[in-house]
Amino acid sequence: MKAFIICYNFLKGITAAIYHKNFEGNITQTKGTYMEKNLTDNYEKQIYIGRDLFLKYDQDMLIKKYKLKNDHAYLYLNYIGTEYRVSRSDGSIEYIAEGIWKICKEYSIVMTIYDLLCYSEDKPLPPLTGQWQPVTRFIPTGSSPSGDVFTPKYEAAFSGKVNAVSQACLCLGGELQKRLAGADLTFEMPVMGDFSVLFQFWDADEEFPAKILLLWDKVSLSYLHFETTFYLQGDLLEAILQKVNS
Secondary structure: OHHHHHHHHHHHHHHHHHEEEOOOOOEEEOOOOHHHHHHHHHHHHHHHHHHHHHHOOOHHHHHHHHOOEEOOOEEEEEEOOEEEEEEOOOOOEEEEEOOEEEEOOOHHHHHHHHHHHHOOOOOOOOOOOOOEEEHHHHOOOOOOOOHHHHOHHHHHHHOOOHHHHHHHHHHOOOEEOOOOOOOOEEEEEEEEOOEEEEEEEEOOOOOOOOEEEEEEEOOHHHOOOOOHHHHHHHHHHHHHHHHHHO
């Protein structure tokens, strides 16, 4: 696990650097700069480091821990409603689209899958408690960026589309939960294996704008690094948005 800590120190350093909020509250990405090229190069390097680190793990143990389908060439898993496979020989990750396996180049997806597979030293993993809390509860205030910085783009996109968001969550395997804290929607969303997060959405009204809140099981940090929660959150919201727009 120490090797993965080194890799995720990189994640921690760039989480706040890649994105910033513009004055409209949207997430924008620095483009056309030396910084962008440097970050892109670093992303690629970290993906290859992730591959090498994955290959050092006992794959039979990972299969047993996560109940993964497998054959001599690949480990198969579902991550946020999409089928992926991890090469047992070189660690590369592919996803299936229109019946064809394609190499996954999405940095956040690749590194989150590696982290979920390889982070925990617990054998077996601790059972999820069903006790939900915001991600900021895991780390003292001020030590890391708030998850709120990542949600305005999706809050605006989902506003006025409660039914479409509900259908999108169902398509991704989400289970509708009882109404909590006045939210219009509360879904438990499967991530990988038994691990899930709680997605809540309040639609806009005449007094308040739309709001999204993701809650995490109390033992989530036994499954992944704190920094990875931001990448997973982005992957989940983007997957819901793609279903809403499809």
